[in-house]
Amino acid sequence: xxxxxxxxxxxxxxxxxxxxxxxxxxxxxxxxxxxxxxxxxxxxxxxxxxxxxxxxxxxxxxxxxxxxxxxxxxxxxxxxxxxxxxxxxxxxxxxxxxxxxxxxxxxxxxxxxxxxxxxxxxxxxxxxxxxxxxxxxxxxxxxxxxxxxxxxxxxxxxxxxxxxxxxxxxxxxxxxxxxxxxxxxxxxxxxxxxxxxxxxxxxxxxxxxxxxxxxxxxxxxxxxxxxxxxxxxxxxxxxxxxxxxxxxxxxxxxxxxxxxxxxxxxxxxxxxxxxxxxxxxxxx
Numbered sequence: 001x002x003x004x005x006x007x008x009x010x011x012x013x014x015x016x017x018x019x020x021x022x023x024x025x026x027x028x029x030x031x032x033x034x035x036x037x038x039x040x041x042x043x044x045x046x047x048x049x050x051x052x053x054x055x056x057x058x059x060x061x062x063x064x065x066x067x068x069x070x071x072x073x074x075x076x077x078x079x080x081x082x083x084x085x086x087x088x089x090x091x092x093x094x095x096x097x098x099x100x101x102x103x104x105x106x107x108x109x110x111x112x113x114x115x116x117x118x119x120x121x122x123x124x125x126x127x128x129x130x131x132x133x134x135x136x137x138x139x140x141x142x143x144x145x146x147x148x149x150x151x152x153x154x155x156x157x158x159x160x161x162x163x164x165x166x167x168x169x170x171x172x173x174x175x176x177x178x179x180x181x182x183x184x185x186x187x188x189x190x191x192x193x194x195x196x197x198x199x200x201x202x203x204x205x206x207x208x209x210x211x212x213x214x215x216x217x218x219x220x221x222x223x224x225x226x227x228x229x230x231x232x233x234x235x236x237x238x239x240x241x242x243x244x245x246x247x248x249x250x251x252x253x254x255x256x257x258x259x260x261x262x263x264x265x266x267x268x269x270x271x272x273x274x275x276x277x278x279x280x281x282x283x284x
Contacts, residue, residue: 019118019121019186019187019188019189019190019194020048020049020051020118020186020187021051021052021118021144021185021186021187022049022051022187023185024051024055026181026185027051027052027054027055028055028058028059029178029179029196030052030055030116030118030142030144030196031052031055031056031059031116031142032059033116033142033178033179033196033198034114034116034140034141034142034198034199034200035114035140036059036060037056037059037060037061037114037116038059038060038061038062039060039061039062040061040062040111040113040114040139041061041062041063041065041105041106041108041109041111041112041113041114042056042061042063042064042065042113042114042115042116043064043065043066043067043100043103043105043106043113043114043115043116043117044056044064044065044066044067044115044116044117045066045067045095045115045117045119045120045123045127046067046068046069046095046117046118046119046120046123047066047068047073047077048068048070048073048118049073049076050073050076050077050080052116052117052118053066053077053088056116057082057087057088061087062087063086063087063088063089063105063109064082064087064088064089065089065090065091065103065105065106066088066089066090066091067091067093067095067098068090068091068092069092069093069094069095071092074090074092077090078090089104089105091103094123095123095127096123096126096127096130100130100131100134100137100138101134101135101137106137109137111139112136112137112138112139112140112201113137113138113139114139114140114141114142115131115138115139115140115141115142115143116141116142116143117142117143117144118144119143119144119145121145121146121190124143124145124146124149125149125165128143128145128153128165128169129165129168129215132168132169132171132172132173132211133211133212136204138201139201140198140199140200140201141173141197141198141199142178142196142197142198142199143196143197143199144181144194144195144196145194145195145197146190146192146193146194146195147180147192147193147194147195148161148192149165150177150180150194150195150196150197151177151195152165152166153165153166153169153175153197154166154169154175154176154177154197157260157261157262157263157264158260158261159260162260163218163222163225163259163260164215164218164219164221164222167214167218167264167267168211168214168215168218169199170264171207171208171211171214171264171267171268172201172202172207172208172211173199173200173201173202174199174200174202175197175198175199175200176197176198177195177196177197177198178195178196178197178198179195179196180193180194180195180196181193181194181195181196208268208271210271210272210275213271213272213274213275213278214267214268214271216236216274217233217236217267217270217271217274218259218267220232220233220235220236221233221259221262221267222259222260225258225259225260226258227258228255228256228257228258229244229248229253229254229255229256229257229258229259229262230244230245230248230255230256232259233247233248233270236274240274240277240278240280241277242273242274242277247270247273247274248270250273251266251269251270251273252269253266253269253270
């Protein structure tokens with residue numbers, strides 16, 4: 001006899017970007033998209049009724065921390081037997097305000113935490129950028145986004161969706177789209193398709209360390225995509241007293257190139273020079 005608690009029944013709130021999944025097969029595919037969770041520390045954001053939560057627990061996660069801003073669902077999850085035996089922890093707050101590296105389950109774990117989530121549409125991008133900047137506490141991720149966001153995350157140079165998110169992601173992770181879902185898979189159905197993107201951390205030697213500089217450069221470079229790099233980086237260059245054309249040429253980049261043609265190594269070279277100029281200015 002199955003004595004597991006039923007999923008919390010409550011209407012989705014549009015203001016919170018809630019779209020729920022209930023299909024067991026889809027939930028299990030999502031839970032395992034980034035690899036086995038058995039014995040792992042896992043973080044889930046926006047569990048809602050708890051469908052994905054149940055799939056992660058059933059797959060053998062050692063501990064699961066759920067961050068839920070909606071009190072209706074947070075209260076429901078607190079009634080689960082796994083919450084009472086400390087295998088399931090619930091944090092009721094806005095995920096954008098969580099100090100992830102200080103979570104008890106993270107600090108107590110000897111291995112990086114996985115992040116698995118059907119992300120609320122209105123917070124997915126800022127959360128991803130936050131996690132990309134994270135230290136060694138963050139391991140593999142399987143994240144459900146709007147399909148267009150997932151395509152932007154996984155795009156390569158020259159592709160239509162290539163931009164800031166793709167460059168930041170490729171600096172620290174290998175990312176790909178595991179599968180897509182139509183609106184009808186959700187309740188209520190969103191207006192667009194969705195996709196699960198999987199992120200696997202690069203080897204420490206392959207990761208780029210100065211994401212702060214890289215983020216500033218990509219924000220400026222892709223802010224006005226039609227501009228040549230010598231124009232799009234001009235204002236940023238002034239903040240650290242760099243000559244834009246010399247900066248680009250010193251990185252073997254044509255000043256007339258546009259951001260969508262630049263590779264990961266190009267952006268890393270620009271960030272290296274920008275970081276050096278920033279530190280020189282601070283020292284002066």
